[in-house]
Amino acid sequence: MSKYQLAVAVREQEYLRRLADYIRDSKLGEQWQVTAFTSADACRRYMKQGYKIDLLAAQPELIDEMKNELPSIPIVALVLKLGESNSENELHQYQPLPLLQQRLVEIHARTAVLPALTGGAIESAAGVRVISVYSAAGGTGKTALALHLAHAASTHRCRTFYLNLERWNTSESWLGSRRNGDGGNEAGVQGEGLSEFLYGLKSQPDQAVNWLLEHRKRDSLLQADYLAACTNMEDRMTLSEDDALGLVDVIVRSGQYDLIVIDLESGLEELHAAVFERSNQVLWVLNEEASVRNKHAMALRYGVQKWGNRFNRISSKFIHVKNHAAQAEIHTSGEMHGLAFAQVQLPEISQWRGTSSAALLSSPQYRAAVAKLFRQLSPEGGED
Numbered sequence: 001m002s003k004y005q006l007a008v009a010v011r012e013q014e015y016l017r018r019l020a021d022y023i024r025d026s027k028l029g030e031q032w033q034v035t036a037f038t039s040a041d042a043c044r045r046y047m048k049q050g051y052k053i054d055l056l057a058a059q060p061e062l063i064d065e066m067k068n069e070l071p072s073i074p075i076v077a078l079v080l081k082l083g084e085s086n087s088e089n090e091l092h093q094y095q096p097l098p099l100l101q102q103r104l105v106e107i108h109a110r111t112a113v114l115p116a117l118t119g120g121a122i123e124s125a126a127g128v129r130v131i132s133v134y135s136a137a138g139g140t141g142k143t144a145l146a147l148h149l150a151h152a153a154s155t156h157r158c159r160t161f162y163l164n165l166e167r168w169n170t171s172e173s174w175l176g177s178r179r180n181g182d183g184g185n186e187a188g189v190q191g192e193g194l195s196e197f198l199y200g201l202k203s204q205p206d207q208a209v210n211w212l213l214e215h216r217k218r219d220s221l222l223q224a225d226y227l228a229a230c231t232n233m234e235d236r237m238t239l240s241e242d243d244a245l246g247l248v249d250v251i252v253r254s255g256q257y258d259l260i261v262i263d264l265e266s267g268l269e270e271l272h273a274a275v276f277e278r279s280n281q282v283l284w285v286l287n288e289e290a291s292v293r294n295k296h297a298m299a300l301r302y303g304v305q306k307w308g309n310r311f312n313r314i315s316s317k318f319i320h321v322k323n324h325a326a327q328a329e330i331h332t333s334g335e336m337h338g339l340a341f342a343q344v345q346l347p348e349i350s351q352w353r354g355t356s357s358a359a360l361l362s363s364p365q366y367r368a369a370v371a372k373l374f375r376q377l378s379p380e381g382g383e384d
Helices: 013-025 040-048 060-066 097-112 119-126 142-155 194-203 205-215 233-237 241-253 270-278 290-307 309-315 364-377
Strands: 004-009 032-037 055-058 075-079 090-092 129-134 160-164 217-219 224-226 259-263 281-286 318-322 334-336 339-341
Touching: 004 013, 004 040, 004 060, 013 032, 013 097, 032 040, 040 060, 055 060, 055 097, 060 075, 090 097, 129 142, 129 270, 142 160, 142 224, 142 259, 142 281, 142 364, 160 241, 194 205, 194 233, 194 241, 205 241, 241 259, 241 270, 270 309, 281 290, 290 309
Parallel strands: 004 032, 004 055, 055 075, 075 090, 129 259, 129 281, 160 224, 160 259, 281 318, 318 339
Antiparallel strands: 217 224, 334 339
């Protein structure tokens, strides 16, 4: 995965060293690479040589020296006092580095990514992968797999968005199960989410990307972004296939992600077929329970009856993932009874059984299995 390029031009070498070291060692170091300059001339030569810059942060006097030669990239003035530059974007140079880093990323997201995409953003959007996680039966561990898959992708340096399209969104039982120091939920705080996203997508489609970038949530443990569930359940009940594809399209067009993990509910409707078609791969979760197997077979028959050749084409993307496998079971691969199976089976985690608030990433065994699954799904095998 290519990184965003942050150019920083300030005269103080020690400041540059501290900032570059901090970003490199932080989680954002997986997404950003810092190139430092102590003079305008050095920065100009760098740009003339054709090197890419996604965001330039510089002291006002250095910006003035380069203003006639700067390409059309977002610029942030690093000032001692707000208002002392002519730049649209200003930040205090001497503020806590975590806060400075966060503000730089926010400015880049707000100014560099627009609905009318540049050529580079179009190229980035074309490479976004979509993996859907599905089961014909409830309670098979689909959401657990989707969330752990998002985490596995993020740890392999994929910028990941987790999109839950269940009618009854149960992801908060995982994301909201952690408590911060003052007793509140770290990730369970509701806010503007899918309901408002859908409304904005229909009323102001040209602002949808900006809305997403301003309202997306970041889960620090998952290391992925997501949106809060629908505040008005009627919005999810009436969600159409065009709405679902519109949501995915905005996430793709934002240019911020390499992978979208879609958590689908059980059932098989036009929305499912449309999302399956939009996906690169569909992970179909099942286990050895007779009711789950029966529903799985019925769903396959129904798909063929309803959509015919269209469903046959879609089914080539299905990869069946067996969950709740005993440790002694031999991992299967290839096809079984005409169905494509993943080479990795997901283990039964006894401490999760019967609980309504399992802790995210609490099982090293399960995490390792999903990480292996992700590497096998990835075209390049993932990046360790």
